[in-house]
Every structure is written in structure tokens, then in C-alpha cells.
Amino acid sequence: MRAGLVQITSGDDPAQNLPVTLGLIRAAAADGADIVLTPEVTNMVSTSRQRQTALLHPEDTDPSLAAFRAEAEALGIWLSIGSLALKTDDPDGRFANRSFLIAPDGTVVARYDKIHMFDVEISDTESYRESAGYRPGDRAVMADTPLGRIGLTICYDLRFPHLYRRLAQAGAQIITVPSAFSPVTGAAHWETLLRARAIETGCFIFAAAQTGQNTEARATYGHSLAVSPWGEVLADGGTGPGITMVDFDLADVDRSRGRIPALGHDRPFEGP
Numbered sequence: 001m002r003a004g005l006v007q008i009t010s011g012d013d014p015a016q017n018l019p020v021t022l023g024l025i026r027a028a029a030a031d032g033a034d035i036v037l038t039p040e041v042t043n044m045v046s047t048s049r050q051r052q053t054a055l056l057h058p059e060d061t062d063p064s065l066a067a068f069r070a071e072a073e074a075l076g077i078w079l080s081i082g083s084l085a086l087k088t089d090d091p092d093g094r095f096a097n098r099s100f101l102i103a104p105d106g107t108v109v110a111r112y113d114k115i116h117m118f119d120v121e122i123s124d125t126e127s128y129r130e131s132a133g134y135r136p137g138d139r140a141v142m143a144d145t146p147l148g149r150i151g152l153t154i155c156y157d158l159r160f161p162h163l164y165r166r167l168a169q170a171g172a173q174i175i176t177v178p179s180a181f182s183p184v185t186g187a188a189h190w191e192t193l194l195r196a197r198a199i200e201t202g203c204f205i206f207a208a209a210q211t212g213q214n215t216e217a218r219a220t221y222g223h224s225l226a227v228s229p230w231g232e233v234l235a236d237g238g239t240g241p242g243i244t245m246v247d248f249d250l251a252d253v254d255r256s257r258g259r260i261p262a263l264g265h266d267r268p269f270e271g272p
Contacts, residue, residue, distance in 0.1 A: 001248055002032050002033050002034050002245060002246070003033060003034070003206055003226065003245070004029070004035070004036045004037070005037050005207070005225075005226060006036060006037065006224075006243055007237040007241055007242055008021055008038070008042070009210065009212040010041060011214055011215060012044055012051055012055075013055070014044045014063070014064055015063075018043070018063070020241075021042055022067065025071055026075065028243045028245065035078040035079070035147055036077055036079050036080070037080040037178065037208040038079075038080065038208055039083075039178045039180060040178045040210060041097065042064070042084060042178075043085060045220075047215065049093075049133050052085060056085055058086060058089075059086050062086060065081070065084060068081050068102060069102055070106060072106050075104075077104055078145060079100075079101075080100070081100040082208055083099045092135075094131075094135040096134065096135060097113065097114040097134045098112065098113050098137075099111065099141075099176070099178060101143050101152065109145070110141050112137065112140075113136070113139075114154040115138065116136065116156045116159070116163075117131035117136050118130040118156040122184050128182075142171065142172050148173040150172065150175070150176065151164075151167030151174070151203070152175075152176055153176065158194065161197065164200065164201050167201070172201070175197065175201065175203045175205055177197070177206070178208050179210065180209070180214075181210075181221040182219075182220070183221045186223065190223060190225070196231075198229055198231050202229045202256040202257040202262075202263065203253065204226070204229060204250075205225070205227040206226050206246075207224060207225045207226070209221065209222050209223060209225075212240075212241070221239075222238065223236055226246040226248070228248075229255075229256035229257070230255075230256045
């Protein structure tokens with residue numbers, strides 16, 4: 001099977017981001033992708049809640065989601081939209097950071113709201129408070145597809161290995177990690193964490209990423225990665241927008257887990 005990881009530099013205007021993303025999805029499908037994956041906040045990267053409030057939509061009326069569903073059907077592919085920023089009916093006005101898995105007939109077969117919010121102070125000049133604008137999800141999600149069992153995660157989830165272990169023990173063979181990683185933490189931790197999650201779970205890890213200068217106040221690391229169940233980096237998207245294609249065989253999941261069957265070796269323990 002073949003996957004296409006789309007790497008983009010989404011700005012703060014969903015109407016401008018959409019045709020760029022659709023063009024790359026079409027190119028990946030033309031290159032034989034059975035599944036195409038896009039990054040976190042595919043539709044809009046913004047640090048302005050005022051602008052988000054003006055331009056974002058609820059899921060039911062979101063034009064980007066409607067276009068992606070139509071495109072999946074037109075191309076006959078599986079489409080993982082890493083996440084969309086969406087309005088919700090929450091009284092505090094916070095948005096959802098929601099991932100979608102779309103079938104070749106255009107139906108949404110799974111949706112996942114990011115559980116772990118990126119609330120950090122990386123340096124004196126770089127800090128994030130994702131929970132101020134986005135509400136966290138509270139449910140892990142996995143979908144059965146003809147391509148395999150796919151577990152959905154988003155970006156900062158990567159630092160919480162218990163989520164990945166839960167998905168793998170529930171049967172996941174592929175885990176998606178769409179991201180908009182900071183350049184600082186990306187350079188330090190991105191590849192190491194992705195390889196660790198692949199090794200720990202025996203899953204394929206597909207991590208489509210935002211890249212470059214998204215807005216004046218926001219830059220992202222890039223380096224979309226595909227990692228094998230044995231922890232090998234199969235493909236690296238570098239730092240420019242584009243498509244990273246990778247062929248994969250689910251038999252590698254069984255082979256890796258057969259060699260190191262750690263998913264079945266949990267033991268109860270006490271303390272600390």
C-alpha cells in the first residue's frame with residue numbers, strides 16, 4: 001500500500017489554504033496513494049482568536065471539510081485530514097482541534113478531538129497556551145479500514161505514550177500524528193519521539209506536518225515523517241511544502257511485534 005504525506009504552510013485564511021491543500025492531495029493520489037494525510041490545523045494557523053472567530057465554522061457547515069469529503073470521493077482514496085480548527089457550541093467560545101478520517105465514498109468514518117493541549121513556555125520569547133483557545137477532547141479513537149486499523153492522535157499527544165499503547169493494545173496498526181511542531185522542540189524531539197512511539201507500539205507512524213513561516217507570529221518545523229514498526233524512518237519530508245510518498249506493508253507490524261512482543265507483557269505493580 002502507499003501513503004502520501006502532505007506538508008504545507010497554512011496561513012490564517014482558510015479560503016487561501018484550501019486550494020493549495022487540494023492540489024497536493026490530487027498530486028499524491030495521482031502518484032498512487034491509497035491514503036493521503038494532511039497536518040494539524042490544515043485549514044488555518046492563527047494566533048488571533050478574533051480572526052478565528054470571524055473565519056472558522058462549525059463542523060456541519062465548514063467549507064474545507066465539505067471540499068475534502070468531495071475530493072476523497074472524486075479520487076476514490078482514504079483521506080486523513082490531520083485536523084481542522086472548528087467552532088463549537090461551548091459557552092466559553094473555545095474551538096475544537098479535530099481530526100477526520102474520510103472514506104473513499106466521502107463519508108467521515110472517524111473523528112478525534114485532540115486530548116492534550118500544548119500549554120508550554122519554551123523560552124522567554126516563545127510560549128503557547130492552546131487550552132485558552134481550544135477545548136480538549138476526552139476520548140481515544142481508532143477506526144477499522146481496508147488499509148488496517150488506524151489510531152488517531154494529534155501533535156502534542158505524541159508526548160503521552162500511554163495513549164499510543166492503549167491504541168496499539170486495542171488493535172491499531174497505523175497511528176497518525178498530524179502536527180504543527182515548534183521549530184525549537186521539533187529540532188530537539190520530533191524524530192526521537194516518533195521513532196519511540198513506533199518502537200513501543202509496533203505500529204506504522206504517519207506524521208504529516210506544517211512547515212515554514214505560517215504567520216508573522218508562528219513558524220513550524222516541517223519534516224513530515226513515516227516510521228516503520230521497527231522504528232526506521234522510511235521517509236522525511238524535509239522543510240519545504242510538498243508530498244512525501246511511502247510504500248508500506250502491514251505484515252511488518254506482525255513481524256515487529258513477533259520479535260518484541262512487549263504489548264502483551266504488561267505486569268501489575270505497586271507504588272511509587
